[in-house]
Amino acid sequence: MSDRGRFLPLGAAALALALVPLFGPPSYVMHMAVQILLWSFIYTAWSIMGRFGLVSLGHGAFLGIGMYVPALLWNLYGVTPWLGIPLGVLLAVLSALVIGWPCFRLKVVGHYFALVTLALTEVARLSIIAARDITGGSLGMTPKPVPGGHSWWALQFVDKAYFFWIGLGLWLFGLWAWRAVDRSMRNPALEAIAEDETAAAAIGIGVTRLKLEVTLISAALTALGGAAMGQYLQYLNPETHAGIGISLQIVFAAIAGGMYAMLGPTVGAVLTLVLTEALRIAFGTTLIGAANTIYGVLLILFIIFMPRGIVGLIEERLRARGAKA
Amino acid sequence: MLEVTGLSKSFGGFLAVSQVSFALARGEILGLIGPNGSGKSTTFNLIAGTYPPSEGRILFEGHDIGGLGADRICHLGIGRTFQIPRPFRKLSLCDNVAVAAYYGRNQAIAREEARAEARRVLALVGLPSDQDAMADGLGAAGLKKLELARALATQPKLLLADESLGGLDAGEMDQAAELLRRIRGEMGITIIWVEHIMGVLMKVVDRVIVLDHGEKIAEGKPAEVARDPRVIEVYLGSAGHG
Numbered sequence: 264m265s266d267r268g269r270f271l272p273l274g275a276a277a278l279a280l281a282l283v284p285l286f287g288p289p290s291y292v293m294h295m296a297v298q299i300l301l302w303s304f305i306y307t308a309w310s311i312m313g314r315f316g317l318v319s320l321g322h323g324a325f326l327g328i329g330m331y332v333p334a335l336l337w338n339l340y341g342v343t344p345w346l347g348i349p350l351g352v353l354l355a356v357l358s359a360l361v362i363g364w365p366c367f368r369l370k371v372v373g374h375y376f377a378l379v380t381l382a383l384t385e386v387a388r389l390s391i392i393a394a395r396d397i398t399g400g401s402l403g404m405t406p407k408p409v410p411g412g413h414s415w416w417a418l419q420f421v422d423k424a425y426f427f428w429i430g431l432g433l434w435l436f437g438l439w440a441w442r443a444v445d446r447s448m449r450n451p452a453l454e455a456i457a458e459d460e461t462a463a464a465a466i467g468i469g470v471t472r473l474k475l476e477v478t479l480i481s482a483a484l485t486a487l488g489g490a491a492m493g494q495y496l497q498y499l500n501p502e503t504h505a506g507i508g509i510s511l512q513i514v515f516a517a518i519a520g521g522m523y524a525m526l527g528p529t530v531g532a533v534l535t536l537v538l539t540e541a542l543r544i545a546f547g548t549t550l551i552g553a554a555n556t557i558y559g560v561l562l563i564l565f566i567i568f569m570p571r572g573i574v575g576l577i578e579e580r581l582r583a584r585g586a587k588a
Numbered sequence: 589m590l591e592v593t594g595l596s597k598s599f600g601g602f603l604a605v606s607q608v609s610f611a612l613a614r615g616e617i618l619g620l621i622g623p624n625g626s627g628k629s630t631t632f633n634l635i636a637g638t639y640p641p642s643e644g645r646i647l648f649e650g651h652d653i654g655g656l657g658a659d660r661i662c663h664l665g666i667g668r669t670f671q672i673p674r675p676f677r678k679l680s681l682c683d684n685v686a687v688a689a690y691y692g693r694n695q696a697i698a699r700e701e702a703r704a705e706a707r708r709v710l711a712l713v714g715l716p717s718d719q720d721a722m723a724d725g726l727g728a729a730g731l732k733k734l735e736l737a738r739a740l741a742t743q744p745k746l747l748l749a750d751e752s753l754g755g756l757d758a759g760e761m762d763q764a765a766e767l768l769r770r771i772r773g774e775m776g777i778t779i780i781w782v783e784h785i786m787g788v789l790m791k792v793v794d795r796v797i798v799l800d801h802g803e804k805i806a807e808g809k810p811a812e813v814a815r816d817p818r819v820i821e822v823y824l825g826s827a828g829h830g
């Protein structure tokens with residue numbers, strides 16, 4: 264299928280989605296929709312590198328940095344998020360550089376790369392907790408609200424529709440970034456690197472540089488997603504937004520949805536959020552542990568039996584049918 | 589064009605290449621022979637930058653390239669094939685070669701141009717160039733051709749061909765030799781050709797270097813080297829490679 268042929272329905276769907284808030288859906292539906300859009304963006308950002316065997320457990324750090332920097336600058340100095348967010352993204356990119364460059368130079372790959380990046384996530388979480396005077400430590404923090412709750416300067420909106428549109432824009436931006444990697448020679452080059460770095464270098468591919476490039480793109484997008492999430496939730500917590508937990512959540516959701524397909528991470532976001540909500544409603548507050556356990560078991564089953572995720576499985580089926588026809 | 593002086597490589601105390609020196613003129617085909625484990629592939633890995641040398645100097649067109657990264661050396665104009673083929677199995681044959689054309693050259697080219705170059709080079713070595721052909725369908729001879737196609741797509745001035753044609757039948761060997769001859773003749777690419785079976789190689793090369801246990805033991809015209817008593821001893825000594 265040509266690119267235009269593929270993007271036309273997506274564009275139409277996006278336009279239709281953009282109209283949804285105008286019909287005044289219930290607040291709960293809007294809340295789910297915003298979360299799905301923002302997490303879809305973040306999972307897509309992770310998969311942009313994850314699909315090339317660069318499995319990072321450090322994305323909790325990028326998310327947390329992107330979230331905390333604008334909130335802290337706002338609370339401490341009254342700096343607008345319009346400046347705070349780019350600074351947060353920049354800091355996330357710098358930390359990705361500090362961790363990525365030595366890893367790629369020293370050929371730290373696979374599980375070892377995952378472990379090193381895991382350490383980064385924990386450093387971010389512990390730093391936020393340690394700076395409790397300004398971050399509120401493990402209790403979390405709230406960006407100072409503006410009177411009336413609606414301000415473009417503070418990027419705070421009572422009406423969820425604004426965050427819906429912001430989320431929609433970010434999600435489409437994430438898909439565009441994914442396509443941009445695929446439309447350049449970076450995709451086959453990164454595939455080649457993932458398979459055999461020595462052979463890739465022998466045909467002139469700058470292995471370190473290309474891996475670093477895609478890592479920095481992924482970190483920047485993740486931090487941007489974190490910033491939007493913080494502005495939306497108006498509550499930041501190191502345990503849920505910076506630690507190992509969130510890093511694993513990202514990885515699981517991306518894998519379950521299918522990290523090799525453009526829409527896989529999006530499906531992963533829908534799946535994990537709907538599953539979480541369904542379990543929460545089914546078990547209420549009586550058996551909080553049970554919901555989490557079932558969630559964990561289901562995800563593990565997914566990963567074992569569908570390593571290419573839901574979208575990967577669907578693609579496979581479609582291909583098999585196409586071959587038969 | 590290439591000048592190697594006192595080149596050595598040790599792997600944890602074991603000397604795989606020891607004090608090897610030789611020079612190569614533009615347009616030559618140089619044969620590099622020797623029994624199994626004599627250091628031929630390691631010499632290639634040193635020149636191509638896969639490993640840094642432990643000692644010695646490598647001058648390529650006046651640049652000291654010893655210790656540069658493999659990608660830099662590729663850009664300077666040295667292409668290499670791997671003795672054991674290393675295809676990218678998840679990529680089509682065309683993409684295998686197109687990434688080489690795109691990233692391997694000294695100057696930037698467009699994506700579509702890289703694909704067109706890939707198809708041209710695939711046709712030259714005799715592989716299918718349609719978009720769906722994958723490496724999985726290839727046998728030993730096909731994989732060797734793919735190695736060659738990838739190296740050629742980077743537009744090398746010097747080609748390090750680690751052929752070691754074991755696994756190919758007589759017809760395929762002659763074909764491979766003929767291809768190397770054409771690459772030199774029509775494309776003007778200088779070649780070092782590694783092989784441990786002397787027969788086919790001796791008919792094609794201008795000059796031969798013989799390695800044994802990492803050391804250079806002989807150098808000269810094929811006919812002279814074939815008469816050299818040390819070479820005869822090495823080859824008769826290691827039965828099966830005569």
Ligand SMILES: Nc1ncnc2c1ncn2[C@@H]1O[C@H](COP(=O)(O)OP(=O)(O)OP(=O)(O)O)[C@@H](O)[C@H]1O
Nearest residue numbers: 599604623624625626627628629630631671752784
């Ligand atoms: N990466 C490595 N680490 C340790 N030892 C190595 C390494 N590469 C090669 N060697 C050793 O160095 C010696 C030379 O190996 P090399 O591959 O250069 O031989 P060769 O002449 O190409 O042999 P063949 O004809 O079998 O291809 C061998 O004893 C080999 O085991």
Ligand SMILES: [Mg+2]
Nearest residue numbers: 628629671752
């Ligand atoms: Mg060898």
